[in-house]
Amino acid sequence: MSVILNALRSDKKPNPSKSSVQWAQSESTHHFRFPARKFVLGLIVFGVVSSGLFGYFFWFQTPPPVAQLVAQIPKPVPVKINYEENAQRAFVQGDYAASIENYKMALEKAADSWVLLNNLGLSLAKSSQFEEAEAYFHKAIAANVQCASCYNNLGDLEMKRNLWAEAQLYYQKAARVQPDYADPYFNLGVLYEKKGELGAAEDAYASFLEYSADQDSPIYRKVLKRLREIGVE
Numbered sequence: 001m002s003v004i005l006n007a008l009r010s011d012k013k014p015n016p017s018k019s020s021v022q023w024a025q026s027e028s029t030h031h032f033r034f035p036a037r038k039f040v041l042g043l044i045v046f047g048v049v050s051s052g053l054f055g056y057f058f059w060f061q062t063p064p065p066v067a068q069l070v071a072q073i074p075k076p077v078p079v080k081i082n083y084e085e086n087a088q089r090a091f092v093q094g095d096y097a098a099s100i101e102n103y104k105m106a107l108e109k110a111a112d113s114w115v116l117l118n119n120l121g122l123s124l125a126k127s128s129q130f131e132e133a134e135a136y137f138h139k140a141i142a143a144n145v146q147c148a149s150c151y152n153n154l155g156d157l158e159m160k161r162n163l164w165a166e167a168q169l170y171y172q173k174a175a176r177v178q179p180d181y182a183d184p185y186f187n188l189g190v191l192y193e194k195k196g197e198l199g200a201a202e203d204a205y206a207s208f209l210e211y212s213a214d215q216d217s218p219i220y221r222k223v224l225k226r227l228r229e230i231g232v233e
Contacts, residue, residue: 096127114143118150148178182211198230
């Protein structure tokens with residue numbers, strides 16, 4: 001019996017210096033220590049992966065809000081300048097320098113347009129640039145050999161130079177190319193009068209009256225008056 005009691009007394013017991021609560025805490029810490037470093041590393045990896053996936057779907061799958069706003073801004077529509085209209089307007093206003101500039105700009109996109117070439121020649125002639133005007137009239141004729149107004153304009157140009165024989169040839173060429181074109185007949189009438197050929201002037205004026213489209217125009221009334229003055233009713 002004494003042996004059994006001694007054995008019981010010698011059995012291990014908790015350190016009496018520690019309270020029961022402290023002992024329980026130390027045992028708990030020993031058996032359930034939390035792996036802090038692995039936990040933090042796992043959080044970092046998770047954050048990086050999550051951010052990458054979020055960024056991919058945000059930037060590549062769905063346009064960002066700023067990109068959407070920029071895409072919705074209407075792009076400016078380029079202003080298309082009508083150089084021919086600008087040239088015509090400037091010609092009517094007497095601004096021949098602007099007319100020449102705009103016709104040349106228009107010709108950059110339509111170099112073979114006999115209409116533009118002819119009109120540019122007219123603008124140059126109005127600004128007394130006769131040699132350049134003549135060159136453009138010939139370019140217009142090269143683009144359209146049936147351009148009666150081109151021949152008529154060359155005749156006017158020669159009249160300004162007092163080259164009557166050359167002017168007469170151009171006026172006659174204009175009348176042959178387009179017989180119902182009234183302008184060269186009027187110009188021939190004026191030319192013949194200057195040369196003192198009144199009979200030829202009367203015939204030219206009569207042709208003008210025949211083919212003139214506007215019988216109420218001042219020039220039509222002027223020709224009628226001139227025919228009466230030189231003896232033709």
